[in-house]
Amino acid sequence: MKQENTALVVGANGVIGSNLISHLESFENWKIIGLSRRGGKSNSKTTYLSVDLLQADDCEKKLKNLTGITHIFYAAYQHQDTWAELVAPNLAMLKNVVTVIEKVADHLEHISLMQGYKVYGAHLGPFKTPAKETDGGHMPPEFNVDQQLFLERQQIGKSWSWSALRPSVVGGTALGNPMNLVLAIAVYATISKALGLPLRFPGKPGAYDKLMDITDAGLLAKATVWAATNPQCANQAFNITNGDLFRWNDLWPKIACYFKMEAAPPLNMPLQTVMADKAELWETIQEKYGLKKHAYDQVSSWAFSDFVFSWDYDFFSDGNKARLLGFHEFMDTEQMFYKLFDELRAKQIIP
CATH class of the missing domain: 3.40.50.720 (NAD(P)-binding Rossmann-like Domain)
Structure with a gap:
């Protein structure tokens, strides 16, 4: 027992x-x-x-x-x-x-x-x-x-x-969290699509090419x-960590493809600034697609996203210590993003 x-x-x-x-x-x-x-x-x-x-x-x-x-x-x-x-x-x-x-x-x-x-x-x-x-x-x-x-x-x-x-x-789907990158990307993509815009990486140009890891x-x-x-x-x-590395320049066009959008070259746009006036548009999107009526500030983590997208330097660690002691779980990062986007759709947070 x-x-x-x-x-x-x-x-x-x-x-x-x-x-x-x-x-x-x-x-x-x-x-x-x-x-x-x-x-x-x-x-x-x-x-x-x-x-x-x-x-x-x-x-x-x-x-x-x-x-x-x-x-x-x-x-x-x-x-x-x-x-x-x-x-x-x-x-x-x-x-x-x-x-x-x-x-x-x-x-x-x-x-x-x-x-x-x-x-x-x-x-x-x-x-x-x-x-x-x-x-x-x-x-x-x-x-x-x-x-x-x-x-x-x-x-x-x-x-x-x-x-x-x-x-x-x-990476996760909990709402009302000031550090939810996956949700912020999903909301940013949804609003960009509603405005008829391509999906642009909004961070520093140097951040687009650097190596990163992430943790599911x-x-x-x-x-x-x-x-x-x-x-x-x-x-x-x-x-x-998930156990793999990625660069936004490879992953970002794939995220755009998931949302059935065109990708465009990066343009440094602080999300805290450009997304500050989008609450009314978000409410319109919620109404159009029958989404759950979560407040705009519950689904946006713009300050944290700006922080992550500003890392114009490599950002990753060595996970061997845990593996050597017996923790062998891993996650494909690209598939993690798709999985979490699917969860956000299933929860009717994004269309």
Whole structure:
């Protein structure tokens, strides 16, 4: 008989958290509690709680009875305008959760932390590629690093372990997420098509030709549970990607073909600017095709898309460490985009 585990998924409604919950629900031996500010609709496998993670007293009040937690999966994120401003709230949320759960959950086994390539300085400019988990750090501030340091120090002398997952840009279909590239591309393509325009890559010209990797949210969920339940992964970080590389100059025309559009040469157009006035057009498209009436700001991640499309340098990591320890899942990136676009259509988010 398999051991019963209870997962606390922090950031349950995001691209990462929602896919992690779906994966955990596929197992018979997991109970799941999802935390987010918005809460959610509970079912037989998952109970959702609405918690303000920034407020220590709210965390204490809402989490003090969760004595059966065996695994914390931390994927929450608080957006701020500058890198320095990201540190305090994102570190505080992690501390608030861990402090309460560690105190009340006698059988806590593992804390899983979601990171990213910011650990390698990828957000600052050209960085060493392929990035490896052993690469040296960079000048702070960087909340991903501070969060890991907190777990390292907190774990000393404890029976639980931690792991840190480092995906690339994550591909998924969750709405209301400030970092959903796939959804942003789909909405951008849909609006371009409605205006009778070809699909142009809107980023920096140099970004069109550089090597990138990406991480499917479903694959990341599998890797996260794998790392959290295998002793050989204890107290380590892992790069997790689809396993292949791509260039926009090859993939972008194929995306245009998926949407039955012509591709045109790149033109650097900040999406935050050119898409700012398209809410009314989006509502017209929703009405015409009978789409779900999601608000325009729920389906657009223009700032994040501009950020990704500005990377005029190679952006990828080395995933061998996880493979050598036994995680052999992979995803064809081109097929991932088609799969996720199909999901958005099935959910009546795009026509």
